Amino acid sequence: MASVPKPNELVKTINHTPPETWWMDKKVEFRPGTFCNASRPQYLEAVGLPFAREWRVTEDDWKLPSNWKEIYINGIKERLERFRTFKVFMDICVRCGACADKCHFFIGSGDPKNMPVLRAELLRSIYRRYFTTSGKLLGRTAGARDLTEETFKELWYYFFQCTECRRCSLFCPYGIDTAEITIIGRELINLLGCNIDWIMGPVSNCYRVGNHLGIQPHAFRDMIEFFCDEIEGVTGVRPEPSFNRKGAEILFVTPSGDVFADPGTYTCMGYLMLFHELGLDYTWSTYASEGGNFGFFTSHEMAKRLHYKIYAEAERLGVKFIIGGECGHMWRLLHQYLATWWKPPKNLEVPVSPITGTRFEHAKSTKIIHIVEFTADLIKHGKLKLDPSRNDNLIVTFHDSCNVSRGMGMFEEPRYVLKNVCNNFYDMPPETIREQTFCCGSGSGLNTDEYMEMRMRGGMPRANAVRHVNEKYGVNMLACICAIDRAVLTPLMRYWVPDVQVCGLHELVGNALIMTGEQTRTTNLRGEPLPGMEEETDEDL
Amino acid sequence: MRWVDTLERNKQKVIETWFQKIIETYPEETAKFLKAQKNPFLNPVGGAIREGLEGIVNWIISGGKSEEVIPFLDRIIRIRAIQEFKPSEALQFIIELKVIIRNICSQESSVGLEAVDALVDKLLMESFDVFSKCREDLYEIRVQEIKDKTFRLLQRAGVLYEISPESEQRDR
């Protein structure tokens, strides 16, 4: 009689434990959902980047230029000479492992190459091979390896699995910032024309038209007018913003996501309401219509180039200073890089709030302040009439976006504003917020839909902390001050914590703000009934 | 002794062995981390697996009478559904449970231990549903994101065909 195997015997034949392979020997597999698509050539051409061509990530032949190795290695050499940090970071890691379990991509994916130390090691091994004596002589034994097409693909894969969030750097005893290594790693990728579509599309649009989506001036203006209609519908008060107005005191620039993508649009309405209520002498530019800067995810030069339109417009319009909207990487750039790139135009002055007289000394070098600082200062001086109970249907928590928290140290202002515009606020566990905040998992230009699976891995630690406050306090709203976050936390919540929605801070400010001459409000900016107004809104319908 | 009582007494051992089995499906370095870091906010995958396993074992002990096991399955499968696993790899841990319970419980007298097989089979069936729900969610979310990105523009450009009660009528 044939013997039928017992369940345990059957199970024994299936072994899912991954085989032991040394990390250098493991080949990258490009599975859908875990990589971003290659850039279309026209995007590279639009900004004059080299080696524009049609190529596909999943094909064996990436159509690299014939002298690609030389270009890549020279690229490393040049950057070692230019960036002291890069040189130091290549040399001093002692592999203590303190950073290893701090990356959200490692935590969420379980892939050891997402340990920051190993991510850096991917490039470091190439560096050793071509730039250190031990590496040249001893090769593998000295942790060095050859640059081959396989290793290049691996570098590509993992440098687009780092959101440049800097969480790991917080824990490194030597201050090694793997984000900076990724930034250089991406610059090198760029030299070979292997950038991704989702970054290059916005870069080329921004360069030619002024914003990521390539929205032309009339459509940009039209959209803002449309928000004014909506605001009028909710409040009975119509803001009258100006566009490209010379002689305005302030230029306001926000990421275009606030103008075109839900739920950022409600945040944009909040800005319009606030400025209207203050009677602020400000203007929008339909040319500098983007606060975000995907150039930063391409190269230092590209970021520098794309920023200039903001200063050029500030100069043309003759404003005194600039207020920037709720954006993440815009602020990291302003804070860490801008002062070394461009001198602000002569007409700009140290920002002084025309309402409170507060002088924002810390913005002396760039003349740009963050709207959350501006609003927090207004509230502190009692300049806003607020009714936080209009947000009583919300139990709110706050996500510290990596760029504004770790990138520039802004922790208190948003919380201060939140506590004044809503009555129910609960922070997530301390090891997941402020400087230790977990990334949304989609930053640094990785917020494209084809990458959804990887984004869900990377965002898992963040979502897990939200889940906790959702279960413990009933949190149903995740507030943030970054346009990418508003866009990407929404799908992240849909997957991991479906009853939590996402909003910007100024959406809640807009809801709470009591405007002069307003009608009795029955709905919030999303058109949902205000607490206690459920019956009135029913009648309206 | 009834098998349920044996299982109840050996619950922690079963959960630990099962946890160990699951984390062995990850590379060695990862497995170490999943096991060692006990803070569920710093190790959310490890935390979720533990929480899920405990819920499932409790469900088995209760004789599998309720639908309440789905959230616990979801806790683990939602993660594995978006990690580098094939569906079979993602769900194999369910079958392991049969072997683990047998090995541990058959060392003592455990009357009616065969009942476990049927319960685990039931779990496996449920877990197929959970897995495909997670993948469907993922695709759905992707589509929804594309819509969210362009909705306002299309609405403004007047090219959105908004469904009103009348147009629905007409379509029928």
Ligand code: SF4
């Ligand atoms: S910068 Fe952030 S994403 Fe990149 S390796 Fe460090 S923790 Fe990970």
Ligand code: SF4
């Ligand atoms: S913490 Fe710093 S020194 Fe230690 S392994 Fe990570 S990068 Fe290297």
